[in-house]
Each structure stands twice: as C-alpha cells, then as structure tokens.
Amino acid sequence: xxxxxxxxxxxxxxxxxxxxxxxxxxxxxxxxxxxxxxxxxxxxxxxxxxxxxxxxxxxxxxxxxxxxxxxxxxxxxxxxxxxxxxxxxxxxxxxxxxxxxxxxxxxxxxxx
Amino acid sequence: xxxxxxxxxxxxxxxxxxxxxxxxxxxxxxxxxxxxxxxxxxxxxxxxxxxxxxxxxxxxxxxxxxxxxxxxxxxxxxxxxxxxxxxxxxxxxxxxxxxxxxxxxxxxxxxxxxx
Numbered sequence: 001x002x003x004x005x006x007x008x009x010x011x012x013x014x015x016x017x018x019x020x021x022x023x024x025x026x027x028x029x030x031x032x033x034x035x036x037x038x039x040x041x042x043x044x045x046x047x048x049x050x051x052x053x054x055x056x057x058x059x060x061x062x063x064x065x066x067x068x069x070x071x072x073x074x075x076x077x078x079x080x081x082x083x084x085x086x087x088x089x090x091x092x093x094x095x096x097x098x099x100x101x102x103x104x105x106x107x108x109x110x111x112x
Numbered sequence: 113x114x115x116x117x118x119x120x121x122x123x124x125x126x127x128x129x130x131x132x133x134x135x136x137x138x139x140x141x142x143x144x145x146x147x148x149x150x151x152x153x154x155x156x157x158x159x160x161x162x163x164x165x166x167x168x169x170x171x172x173x174x175x176x177x178x179x180x181x182x183x184x185x186x187x188x189x190x191x192x193x194x195x196x197x198x199x200x201x202x203x204x205x206x207x208x209x210x211x212x213x214x215x216x217x218x219x220x221x222x223x224x225x226x227x
Contacts, residue, residue: 009152034215043202043218044155090154098143098162098208099170100216104154 002027002095006103013081014111021076021106023091032094033074035065038105039087047089050074061085083112114138118203118219125193125226133188133222135203143206144186145170145216146178148199155202161186162208193226200224 007022025031032051036044048059055067065076074091091103116137125131137144142163147155147170157170161180175197177189186205190197200223204216 032215036216043220044216045218046215049215098206099145099157099160100206101157102147102155104152 002093002101004091004093004101004103006089006091006106008106009104010107010109012109012111015083016080017110019076019078019081019085019108021089021091021108023074023076023103024072025074025091025093025101026072027093027095027101029096031067033065033067034092034100035059035063035074035076036090036092036102037087038090044090047076081108081110083110086110116203116205116217116219118201118222120222121220123222123224125190125224127194127226129193130189130191131193132190133201133203133224134185135187135219136185137205137217138184139205139207139217140183141205141207141217142183143208144180145204145206146176146186146188147202147204148172148197149202149221150199158188158201193224195226198224198226 003026005024034049035047038044050057050067058064088105088107090105092100095101119134145160146158156172159178161167164183179187203219206216207214
C-alpha cells in the first residue's frame, strides 16, 4: 500500500537557521510528490510539487525540495527560516485512483 | 475566483444528530475529496470522487456518506454523529489526467464537535 513517512514530528529552530524536513514514500508507480504548508488556523496550501524532470524543485517563499528516487525521498529545505515559517508541513504522494496520501505532518516552530 | 468553498465553518452536534457538510469548487476540476484532520494523524481520506458520477471510499469511510451532486459540488453527510467524528474536515479538488495529479486546492475547513 502507498504510504508517506515524515520522520520529524516537531522541529524547533531559531530564525536564520537552515531547515530540512524528511519525507519518505512508498509507491510503485509514477510518482507525483507535493509539500503543503498549513499556517495556524488555516487550510493547507501548496508549497511545491514534483512531476518529472529536474529532481530539484523550487517552490514559494524560498522553499525547495529534492527528489531522490533511489532513496524514495522528497526532503524539504530552506536555507534560512523566518518566524513566519512557523506552521505544519505535510508531504504527500499520489496514489492509485488519483488520491493523495499525506504524511502525518511536521510541526515547525521558529523562535524569533 | 473563490476556489473551494466549504460550509459551515463551525458546527456543534449532539450524539446521534445528522448533518451535511457542503463543498463547491469553481475551477472546473474533475476530482473532489473529503479528508479529516486529527492531531498527530495527518489527513485521512474519507471519500473521493474521481469524476462526476463516481464516488469511492477512502481510508476512513465508516459513518459517512457522500454525494457528487454535479461537477462543482461534493457533499459529506454524517447520518448519526458520534464523538469520534469530532475533527476538522477539509474538502479539496484537483485537476488530473491519466498520468498526473496536479495537486489539490483545499477549502478552509469545517471544525466539527460532537458532544
């Protein structure tokens, strides 16, 4: 069965620190991969997505992610976080039937 | 452009009551989805509709029913609410073809409490 695993449940960083959130997936078919962000009290918004081609994907707000097929990973990175990046981050992979399977989420707290 | 509109935003039900959550999208997307979000459990798929006229069960369908009324609207019904259904419910829609799912657009959510 398809699944997504996010290893970090809660990450606490100081402003200007670098960020890397791990995401591993299992899916045997052609993968579409996504990172979503949910700010406190809001709905999920798309940060970036990978369909094919360049495995390094750039998204909004300075975020990027790298697809490593051999490791079944799609880690999210940002060189320098800001207090406004405090949110919950979800990795997702497409599944059979067009559904998205989401990871459990990683809560990011950035201290000013 | 409203995107995905969910109503209501908040609801409190008594155990055993019924209600319908409404969802409409104006992006001409063919696929629509209902998820519930619970702390520490991420988003779990309740039901989805890959295209108008079709619906399928997701990961946690028990206690729910859905109706894909037309291409725009996809409603979720709780026939007899239980406290375990206390959650935040999100509707989403997406454009997809045989190869790609182009990602979801989410509604703003419904916070449901069953007492």
